[in-house]
Structure formats: structure tokens, C-alpha cells
Amino acid sequence: MEANMEKTYDTKNYLPYKKIFFTCIYSILSALLVAFIICRWYWDANEELIHTVLELISIIIGVTTFLIVWYQSEVDNEVNKVLGFGFLTVSILDLLHVHYYKYILLNDIANGQLPILLGLLARLIQVVTLMIFSFKPFSLKNSKYKMLSLTGIIIVIICYLSKLTYKWIPQLYNEKGNTDFRIMLEFLIITIVIITLNKLRSRIEEAHFVRFMYIFLSVIMLIPSELCYISFNNKNSFYLVLAYLFKIGSYYFLYKAVFASMIRYPYAKLIESKQRLEDILNDIPIAIYTYDSSNKVDFANDKFEELSRHAKSSIIGLNNKELLNVIPRLGNEDEDTLLDKVYKKDGKTQNIVRTYIDGEGKPVKVLVNVYKIRNGALALINDIKKEQEIDNLHLQTKTILNSIAVPIIILDGDNKITACNNSYLEIIDRCDIDLIGMSYDELRKDIGFIESKGSLVLNQEKDVNKDYEGYLTTADGLSKQLSGTCSPILNIDNEKIGAISIVHDLTEKKEKQQKLINQEKLALLGQLGATIVHETRNFLTTIKGNSQLINLYSEDLRIKEYAKRINTSTDEVNRIITDFLSLSKPRETDLLEVSFNDLILSMKGIIETSSLLEGIDLVLDLDYDERYILCDETQIRQVILNICKNAVEAMVEVNCPVLRISSGLRIGSNEIFIKISDNGNGIPKDMVKKIGTPFYSTKKNGTGLGLNACFNIIKEHRGKIEIQSVLGEGTTFTIVLPYIDEALEDII
Numbered sequence: 073m074e075a076n077m078e079k080t081y082d083t084k085n086y087l088p089y090k091k092i093f094f095t096c097i098y099s100i101l102s103a104l105l106v107a108f109i110i111c112r113w114y115w116d117a118n119e120e121l122i123h124t125v126l127e128l129i130s131i132i133i134g135v136t137t138f139l140i141v142w143y144q145s146e147v148d149n150e151v152n153k154v155l156g157f158g159f160l161t162v163s164i165l166d167l168l169h170v171h172y173y174k175y176i177l178l179n180d181i182a183n184g185q186l187p188i189l190l191g192l193l194a195r196l197i198q199v200v201t202l203m204i205f206s207f208k209p210f211s212l213k214n215s216k217y218k219m220l221s222l223t224g225i226i227i228v229i230i231c232y233l234s235k236l237t238y239k240w241i242p243q244l245y246n247e248k249g250n251t252d253f254r255i256m257l258e259f260l261i262i263t264i265v266i267i268t269l270n271k272l273r274s275r276i277e278e279a280h281f282v283r284f285m286y287i288f289l290s291v292i293m294l295i296p297s298e299l300c301y302i303s304f305n306n307k308n309s310f311y312l313v314l315a316y317l318f319k320i321g322s323y324y325f326l327y328k329a330v331f332a333s334m335i336r337y338p339y340a341k342l343i344e345s346k347q348r349l350e351d352i353l354n355d356i357p358i359a360i361y362t363y364d365s366s367n368k369v370d371f372a373n374d375k376f377e378e379l380s381r382h383a384k385s386s387i388i389g390l391n392n393k394e395l396l397n398v399i400p401r402l403g404n405e406d407e408d409t410l411l412d413k414v415y416k417k418d419g420k421t422q423n424i425v426r427t428y429i430d431g432e433g434k435p436v437k438v439l440v441n442v443y444k445i446r447n448g449a450l451a452l453i454n455d456i457k458k459e460q461e462i463d464n465l466h467l468q469t470k471t472i473l474n475s476i477a478v479p480i481i482i483l484d485g486d487n488k489i490t491a492c493n494n495s496y497l498e499i500i501d502r503c504d505i506d507l508i509g510m511s512y513d514e515l516r517k518d519i520g521f522i523e524s525k526g527s528l529v530l531n532q533e534k535d536v537n538k539d540y541e542g543y544l545t546t547a548d549g550l551s552k553q554l555s556g557t558c559s560p561i562l563n564i565d566n567e568k569i570g571a572i573s574i575v576h577d578l579t580e581k582k583e584k585q586q587k588l589i590n591q592e593k594l595a596l597l598g599q600l601g602a603t604i605v606h607e608t609r610n611f612l613t614t615i616k617g618n619s620q621l622i623n624l625y626s627e628d629l630r631i632k633e634y635a636k637r638i639n640t641s642t643d644e645v646n647r648i649i650t651d652f653l654s655l656s657k658p659r660e661t662d663l664l665e666v667s668f669n670d671l672i673l674s675m676k677g678i679i680e681t682s683s684l685l686e687g688i689d690l691v692l693d694l695d696y697d698e699r700y701i702l703c704d705e706t707q708i709r710q711v712i713l714n715i716c717k718n719a720v721e722a723m724v725e726v727n728c729p730v731l732r733i734s735s736g737l738r739i740g741s742n743e744i745f746i747k748i749s750d751n752g753n754g755i756p757k758d759m760v761k762k763i764g765t766p767f768y769s770t771k772k773n774g775t776g777l778g779l780n781a782c783f784n785i786i787k788e789h790r791g792k793i794e795i796q797s798v799l800g801e802g803t804t805f806t807i808v809l810p811y812i813d814e815a816l817e818d819i820i
Contacts, residue, residue: 088276088285096292103296103317111310120177126316127170133323134163137330142216153216155209155330157223158201164227165194181246186238188245192257193230195298195319199264202291206271209284249309250302258302265294286329293322359438359453362445367391367411370448379438379455381431402427402435414442414449425456479575482561485568487512499554499577501546520544521554541578551758553578608649616642663702663789668744668811669694671701672735675709679716683731686720693734699744699811703789708809711782715748715805718779722752722803737811743791744811751802760795 114122141156169190175183242253250258268291275284300315350371353360359376361369368391372384380387380399387395392411403426413421421442430436441452469491473480479496483489489507497503500519507515515521523542541555555578561570619638626632672694683690716731723729732749755763764783786793791809 092276092285092289092292095289099289099293099321100296100318103314103321107310107314107317110313115313120173122313123173123316124170126313126320127166129320130323131163131166131170133327134159134166137326138163140330153219154201155205157219158197158204159326161223161227161230162194162198162201165190165197165230168231169194182239185241185244186234188254189234189238189241192244192254193234195294196257196261196264199261199268199291199294202287203264203268203271205287206268206275206291209275249304255302258298262295262298265291265298283329286325290322290325290329293318293325297322361387361451361453363392363411363449363451365447367448369395376453379430379436379453380428381434400429402429410440410442410451411449414444479577480572481507481575482570482572483512484570489515490570496575499552499575500544501550545758551579553582609646612642612646612649662704664705665700665812666703666705666708668699668701668735668809669697671703671705671708672712672746675712678713679731679733683720686723686729688720688723688729688731691730691732693732695734695736697737699737701744701789701809701811703809704785707785708789711785711807712746712748714778714782715807719748719750719752719803719805722750726752738808742810742813743808745806745808747804747806749802749804754799754801755795755797755803756799757797760797763795764793 110122138156138160141153169187172183172187172190176187243251244254245251269288272284272288272291276288277285297315297318300311300318303309304311304315350373353371354374356373357375359373359379361372361376364370368389369387370389372387374384377384382398387398390398392409396409410421410424410426413424421440424440424442425437426440427435427437437456439454439456443450443452473491473493474495476493477495479499480491480493481489481496482491488509488511492507494503497507500521502519510518516523521542521544523540525539525541538558539555540558541553543551543553545551554575556573556575558571558573560568561572562568616639619635619642623632623635623639626635676692680690716733719731720729723731728751730751733746734749735744735746737744764779783793786807786809789809791807794806794808795803796806797803
């Protein structure tokens with residue numbers, strides 16, 4: 073047995089080398105024959121043309137190699153791109169060699185150095201490229217665009233240095249032929265070729281994107297080519313023509329290795345992939361058949377053959393009408409076929425129940441799903457008797473869950489969502505995503521749910537009715553507080569395999585509780601306020617009386633001035649206390665006809681002074697159209713000043729604070745407005761709707777009573793306050809009040 077194995081091994085390795093040997097002999101003999109014909113009859117008369125044609129053949133194959141590697145790298149990034157970019161460099165240098173070959177024709181030895189140098193560099197880069205490819209044919213994964221840029225830079229540098237130094241390097245050619253320096257360089261190239269051949273020996277039988285046997289032949293043909301370059305002694309030498317022909321032979325085998333293999337290799341891979349796909353489809357326990365772009369059946373798997381009782385070969389190539397003749401359908405004959413339905417709809421027809429007659433004449437009831445695919449259609453068929461119990465169970469479960477108004481979510485043992493109803497999607501405000509299969513941790517991060525008490529995540533303990541709470545912020549910026557009760561799902565062995573949770577929205581409940589607390593605070597504030605105000609007014613009366621006596625009996629003007637200030641301050645404290653008392657015991661609003669412009673202008677000085685002191689730029693854009701409003705002037709002034717004060721405080725940490733105040737008319741609704749805008753940090757959306765609620769404030773030490781009073785005042789004046797805010801940009805309060813139209817003004 074060992075002898076037979078050794079014999080097989082020897083034969084296996086002998087055959088490629090035998091083919092390589094005879095191919096080389098045939099190539100050398102062919103080159104000798106062609107070189108003899110060219111030198112004997114054509115070279116002297118058409119030297120430049122023949123030289124150009126021979127070089128262009130190599131250049132075209134080199135550029136083709138680059139393009140193949142360039143486009144193949146899009147589908148197979150394992151290809152070493154050095155092969156393509158190296159031959160691109162070689163082709164450009166060869167092209168320059170052809171361009172400057174005229175100096176050799178003119179026997180200009182000095183300038184003839186340049187084309188000889190370019191040709192030598194091209195061959196050197198060629199063998200170095202093949203050597204790199206032989207060592208690492210599949211490992212380079214650099215970006216092809218980066219490599220193209222690098223190749224361009226290298227080519228420019230080589231051309232520049234060649235143009236700059238060709239007259240200064242040692243002589244490559246003279247009247248006697250090659251110089252010792254050139255012969256040394258040619259032997260260097262042959263040495264690199266031998267190293268490359270030694271590395272390629274282990275890959276001769278491989279055939280990936282390239283066929284390595286032809287790469288091996290391409291490298292071998294460089295040896296006689298270089299020997300010919302060493303041997304020639306003038307431009308009319310037979311060896312020069314032979315060297316070009318051996319070079320073309322090397323490029324020809326490169327073409328065989330890359331270009332021809334590109335057609336063969338993808339085709340072989342395509343056949344392999346198609347066979348593998350057919351094997352996979354045949355193993356799927358679902359009947360499958362497909363239509364091509366001509367609406368003819370081009371594939372059916374083994375399960376379809378088993379279900380229909382018809383051989384696959386009997387339906388391949390049939391159109392839809394012919395298929396219905398082979399496998400007839402029971403039912404409404406005028407109804408559109410499944411193929412017609414899928415083309416009329418949005419590219420799919422799902423869960424269609426049909427009855428067909430199989431090859432044995434028996435009716436078969438099936439569930440069909442048809443999908444439009446690229447250049448055809450795909451049909452999936454299930455035996456409805458085997459599938460209907462599972463499908464009905466799933467359908468019933470989903471229907472029952474969606475009919476329950478309480479939000480429900482079900483997790484499996486890995487904390488992945490297996491089911492949830494529509495109410496749950498509504499409460500988390502994510503009806504646009506499919507949660508099935510998503511882990512609960514992913515869902516929490518996606519919706520921003522933060523658990524503040526307990527957890528829905530499963531653990532090894534068999535907790536029953538475990539409670540948890542948390543909060544989230546919806547896509548609209550609304551904050552929701554949720555609570556849930558988690559119950560484990562146990563299997564027959566009493567092991568936890570999942571959990572079911574019923575969720576409740578606590579947002580409205582919490583808001584009602586907070587309102588109730590605020591109402592109790594206001595009630596308590598009213599009770600305390602009445603007592604405090606009564607006692608405080610007694611002391612204020614004493615202070616005010618004493619200040620009046622001082623003013624009456626004192627003759628010192630400075631003392632009289634101080635007494636007057638005490639009297640004024642006492643009146644101001646009394647007014648503040650009265651306003652505070654109005655929170656629990658509102659007073660009647662004294663409405664008078666007031667010019668809106670006069671009202672705004674009367675506060676202009678106060679606003680400008682306070683803004684200037686705080687280093688805030690004030691921008692006024694007032695509409696001086698004279699309109700009158702029915703209002704309590706003191707209360708409206710209090711509202712405007714209070715909102716301006718809040719705007720100033722909101723811009724404490726802003727680098728360039730700007731307070732903008734504008735006014736205008738809304739003719740259609742007979743309303744006049746004043747806008748107060750700041751460029752502070754802004755207010756979150758979920759907080760905007762709470763502005764004006766007692767004891768709710770965005771300030772650290774705020775009570776919220778000031779804005780609550782402002783909202784109440786404007787409401788009593790049949791107006792409204794609108795709030796617009798953007799985080800990071802600022803907030804705008806718009807006070808809207810009805811103005812007196814001309815008809816009503818005449819009546820007044």
C-alpha cells in the first residue's frame with residue numbers, strides 16, 4: 073500500500089512539471105522561429121514599428137492585469153493587489169521606454185541611456201512584483217484607492233529620478249554592446265526570478281483567482297528573456313528581438329493565469345454556489361418553487377415533489393397556466409392566480425389557503441405565501457393540516473393579547489421579548505418598531521426606561537408578583553412614570569422559563585397627587601397668610617404712624633426725607649403682603665381702559681435700568697399702533713415685570729445675554745401681544761406644560777407662586793400666556809390680551 077501511495081504521489085507531482093517542460097520547449101522554439109522571420113525580412117525596414125507593436129502587446133496585457141485585480145478586489149478582497157498595481161507601474165515604464173526608443177534608433181548613446189534604464193527598471197519591478205505575489209498571494213487587504221495613490225507617487229518618483237540621473241549613472245550600453253554594469257543588473261533580475269520560482273513550486277497545482285502553474289511559466293520565460301538581453305551587442309541583434317518575444321511569452325502566461333482564470337474561476341464558484349443552494353433548499357421542510365423573469369418555473373425542491381406527487385422535472389420550464397394544468401386547483405376558477413396577485417400588490421401575497429389535486433388525484437389543502445424577488449417570484453407552501461394547529465394557537469394568542477386594554481409584555485428565559493400587545497406599544501410610544509426577539513436590556517436602552525424600584529429582568533429566584541417602577545421620556549419629550557407586576561412562567565418541572573408583566577401608567581395618578589398636595593399647601597398658605605398679614609399690618613400701621621409723626625414734628629429736612637422713605641417703604645411692604653394674600657383670597661380686578669403703548673412705555677425705563685445693571689443687551693421691537701385694552705394696569709405691569717425678571721435670571725450663565733421685547737397685533741382674533749424672549753438655557757418640553765403650577769419651578773430656590781399669579785391674572789383678563797422653549801437656545805413668553813375694537817370703543 074505504501075508503494076502505491078508513493079507511486080501516486082510521484083505521478084501527481086510529475087505531471088505538472090512535465091507539462092511545464094514541454095510548454096517551455098514549445099514556447100522557446102516558437103519564439104526562435106518568429107524571431108528568425110522578423111530579423112530576416114522585416115526588422116531592418118520597420119524596426120521602430122515592430123518594436124512598438126511588441127512592447128504594446130506586453131503593455132496591454134499588463135494594464136489588463138491591473139484592471140482585473142482592481143475590479144476583482146470588489147468581490148474578493150483576499151487578492152494581493154500588489155500584482156495589479158505592480159504591472160500598472162511596469163506598463164507605464166514600458167510605455168515611456170517606447171516613447172524614448174527614438175534615441176536608440178538615432179544611435180544617440182548619451183540619451184539612449186534613458187529608454188534602456190526605463191526598460192531595465194520595468195523588468196526589475198516586474199520580477200519583484202511576482203516575487204511578492206509568490207510569498208503572499210492572498211494576505212494584502214489594503215484599500216485599493218490608497219494603493220492607487222501610492223502607485224502614482226512611486227511612478228512619478230521613478231520617472232523623475234530616471235530623467236534626472238540617467239546621464240550620471242554608470243554606462244549601460246556603448247558601441248560594443250552591453251556594459252558590465254548592465255550585465256550585473258540583468259543577473260540580479262535572474263537571481264530574483266530563481267527565488268520566485270523556488271517559492272512558487274509549492275503552489276503549482278493551486279487554482280484560486282489565479283492559476284499558479286501559469287504564473288510559474290510566466291516567471292520561467294523571464295530567464296531566457298534576460299539571457300537574450302545580456303547576449304545582444306547592437307540594436308540590430310537577433311537576441312534583442314528574441315528577448316522581446318520571450319517577454320511577450322511571459323506576459324501571455326500571465327494572461328492565462330489571470331485573465332482566462334477570471335472567467336473560469338467565477339463560473340466554477342457559481343456552479344458550486346448554485347449546487348450548495350439547491351442542497352440547502354432541498355433540505356428545508358417547506359415546499360418551495362420559483363419563477364424566473366419569464367414567469368416560468370425554474371426550480372422546485374424535494375419537499376414540493378413530495379407534497380405535489382409530481383416529479384420536479386415535469387414542472388420545470390412550465391408557465392403559470394401550464395402549471396395549473398398539471399396541478400389543477402379546486403375552487404373559484406375566475407379568481408386571480410397567486411402570481412397575478414403578487415404582481416398586483418406590494419410584492420407579496422401571504423397566508424392564502426388553496427386546495428390542489430396532487431399527482432395521485434387526491435385533494436391537498438395548503439397554505440401559500442408568494443413573494444416577488446429579483447427577476448421572478450418565490451412560492452412557499454405548507455401542508456395546512458400539519459401547520460394549522462400551531463398557526464391558530466399563535467394567532468389566537470396574539471388576538472387575545474391585543475384585545476386586552478392593559479399593557480402586557482412576555483419574556484423568555486433569556487430575557488428576550490416573545491410577545492407584547494398593542495397597549496404596551498402605545499404606553500412606551502414605540503408603535504414603529506417590532507419588539508419580538510429584542511432583549512429587554514436593549515429595549516430599556518432604546519426607550520430610555522430607568523427602573524427606580526425593582527426590576528423586570530429574570531433571576532434564579534422564583535419571585536411571585538414582583539413589583540417594579542421606573543420612568544421614561546417619550547420621543548415627544550413627555551415624561552412617563554410606569555409601574556409593573558412581574559410573574560414568572562414555570563414549566564412542568566416547576567422551572568422558570570420566562571415572565572409575564574402587566575404594566576400601569578402612573579403619570580396621571582402622580583400628577584393628581586401632586587395637584588392635591590399643592591392645593592393643600594395653598595389652603596394652608598391661605599390660613600397662615602390671613603393671620604400673618606393681620607399681625608404684620610398692625611406693626612406696619614405703628615411704623616407708618618410714627619414716621620408721619622416724625623415728619624410732622626421734626627424740622628430737620630434730612631430727618632423729614634428719611635421719614636418719607638420709611639412711609640413709602642411701608643406702603644410697598646403693605647402692597648406685597650396684599651398681593652401675597654390674594655393667592656388665598658383673590659381680590660376683584662379693577663378693569664379700566666388703558667392704552668397698551670402707554671402701559672409698555674411706562675415700564676421701559678425700569679426694564680432698561682435692570683437690564684443694564686445685569687449687563688444684558690435689551691432689544692425693543694414695539695408696534696406703536698394705538699390700541700386700548702380693558703385691564704388692571706397694576707396687575708398687567710406686575711405680570712410683565714415678573715416675566716422680564718425671570719428672563720434676566722435665566723441668562724446669568726450666558727456669555728452674551730440678550731433680552732428681546734416685541735409687541736404686535738393679531739387682527740383676525742382682535743388680540744394684542746407682547747413677546748419676552750431670552751437666550752438662556754431653555755426649558756425641557758416635559759416641563760413647559762407644568763409652568764404656572766404652584767410650587768413648581770425650574771429655579772433651585774423658586775416656589776412657582778410668581779408665575780402662578782401671572783397666569784391667574786392674565787386668565788382673569790380673558791387672555792393667555794404662550795410658552796415656546798428650545799434647549800440651549802432660549803425661551804419666549806408671549807402674553808396675549810384682547811383689545812377693544814372700534815365698534816366697542818365707540819359704545820364705551
